[in-house]
Amino acid sequence: xxxxxxxxxxxxxxxxxxxxxxxxxxxxxxxxxxxxxxxxxxxxxxxxxxxxxxxxxxxxxxxxxxxxxxxxxxxxxxxxxxxxxxxxxxxxxxxxxxxxxxxxxxxxxxxxxxxxxxxxxxxxxxxxxxxxxxxxxxxxxxxxxxxxxxxxxxxxxxxxxxxxxxxxxxxxxxxxxxxxxxxxxxxxxxxxxxxxxxxxxxxxxxxxxxxxxxxxxxxxxxxxxxxxxxxxxxxxxxxxxxxxxxxxxxxxxxxxxxxxxxxxxxxxxxxxxxxxxxxxxxxxxxxxxxxxxxxxxxxx
Ligand code: MTE
Numbered sequence: 357x358x359x360x361x362x363x364x365x366x367x368x369x370x371x372x373x374x375x376x377x378x379x380x381x382x383x384x385x386x387x388x389x390x391x392x393x394x395x396x397x398x399x400x401x402x403x404x405x406x407x408x409x410x411x412x413x414x415x416x417x418x419x420x421x422x423x424x425x426x427x428x429x430x431x432x433x434x435x436x437x438x439x440x441x442x443x444x445x446x447x448x449x450x451x452x453x454x455x456x457x458x459x460x461x462x463x464x465x466x467x468x469x470x471x472x473x474x475x476x477x478x479x480x481x482x483x484x485x486x487x488x489x490x491x492x493x494x495x496x497x498x499x500x501x502x503x504x505x506x507x508x509x510x511x512x513x514x515x516x517x518x519x520x521x522x523x524x525x526x527x528x529x530x531x532x533x534x535x536x537x538x539x540x541x542x543x544x545x546x547x548x549x550x551x552x553x554x555x556x557x558x559x560x561x562x563x564x565x566x567x568x569x570x571x572x573x574x575x576x577x578x579x580x581x582x583x584x585x586x587x588x589x590x591x592x593x594x595x596x597x598x599x600x601x602x603x604x605x606x607x608x609x610x611x612x613x614x615x616x617x618x619x620x621x622x623x624x625x626x627x628x629x630x631x632x633x634x635x636x637x638x639x640x641x642x643x644x645x646x647x648x649x650x651x652x653x654x655x656x
Contacts, residue, residue: 364639365405365470365471365472365482370405370408370470370482370483370484405482405622408481408482408622408623408624409624410549410550410552412481412623412624413481413483413549413558414430414549414555414557414558415427415430415557416479416623417429417430417557417558418475418477418571418572419433419519419557419559419576420519420524420525420529421436421510421512421517421519421520421527421529421577422436422517422518422519422557423518423519423522423524424519424524428518428519429556429557430555430557432517432518432519433555433556433557433560434556435513435516435517436511436513436516436517436556436560436577437513437516438556438560438561438577439561440456440457441456441457441561441562441579442454442455442456442457442579443455443457443460443562443578443579443580443581444579444580444581445460445497445580445581445582446580446581446582446583447503447507447582447583447584448499448500448502448503448583448584448585449497449498449499449500449503449583450497450498450499450500451496451497451498452497457561457562460493460496460497461488461493461547463496464488464492464493464496465488465489465492466486466487466488466547466548467486467487467488467489467544468484468485468486468551469484469485469486469487469544469546469565469567470482470483470484470485471483471485471542471544471565471567472567472635472638472639473565473567473571473574474570474571474606474620474634474638475570475571475572476570476571476572476592476600476604476612476617478612478615478616478617478619478620478621478634479620479621479622479623480620480621480622480623480632480634481622481623481624483549484549484550485544485546485548485549485565486546486547486548486549486551487544487545487546487547487548487562487565488544488545488547489541489543489544489545490506490538490539490543490544490545490564491538491539491540491541491543493545493581494506494538494539494583497581499535499583500583502585503535503583503584503585504534504535504584504585504586504587505532505533505534505535505583505584505585505586505587505588506532506533506535506538506581506582506583506584507530507531507532507580507581507582507583507584507588508530508531508532508564508575508578508580508581508582509528509529509530509575509578509579509580509582510527510528510529510530510575510576510577510578510579511528511577511578511579512527512528525591525595526591526594526595528579529575529576529591530575530588530589530590530591530594531564531572531573531575531588531590531591532587532588532589532590532602533566533573534646535583536646537566537643537646540643540646542566542567542568542640542642542643543564543565543566544564544565544566544567545562545563545564545565545578546559546562546563546564546565547561547562556577558576559574559575559576559577559578560577561577562577562578563575563576563577563578564576564578567638567640568605568606568637568638568640568643569603569604569605569606569638570604570605570606572591572592572600572604573590573604587602590602592604598613599612599613599614601655601656602655603647603652603655603656604656605637605643605647605652605656606634606635606636606637606638607636607637607652607656608633608634608635608636609636609653610652610653610656617634618633618634619631619632619633619634620632620633620634
């Protein structure tokens, strides 16, 4: 069996769902993987994890297809049609095609992953995702030997997406990863949060999650996956290449040109909570080997 990444956070570290379902004790009591010893170090490194709520995960969003305000996606994303949903898989793959979502995921394992999530805007959350390792999907469609990158594309439904009508970005929203990043066991295609189907504003029915990179790499509502030997364009780099690089690994030592990336504000921490130190690779040092020999101030 392939190596499976072991979580360093458990349900006890998450944004409890209790404020709306009053299930905190159940969740804490069922903390998975027996990783109690590990939570301590993760929590200490984070300066203590402040609880968020599912409500916060669903109401403080970036999804420019639905407007640029943090509450715009929650207000507007219900208009997105998410069923039926198909994903075009093309480029350097053995089994290209237009896959119904259920067919693409059929037979693959849905896993629980509690990840830190750090936006380039210097806010963060801890989110309990449900999803499938991207590597499992890529292995299923068969990556050809010359492929070096994976490109992703978000749905465009102009009549349902008010931000698309306003052309605040050059839509469709596009993203990309190097193939070794895409194949890393941390990289997830998420279909749910807290064991509930993904809310539209969080990127229903399926979105990418790359926890060691800034949140904008985690492209939502994916309709196309392309294997290619060329580095694909990515939306924020196209919009402003001086500020947003292709890699966009979380790095407290490389500031955004307009603000520091050394610390972050944990959503739900309260008005007077101290900012937390941002961790290299967002606290996932196991990915460091992917960037060995690279100057991360140049390849930011
Ligand atoms: N995907 C699409 N298609 N459009 C977007 O505007 N915003 C990105 C990312 N994925 C975005 C997107 C940014 S900047 C962040 S921080 C995360 O989604 C936010 O994810 P969340 O709203 O689920 O917290």
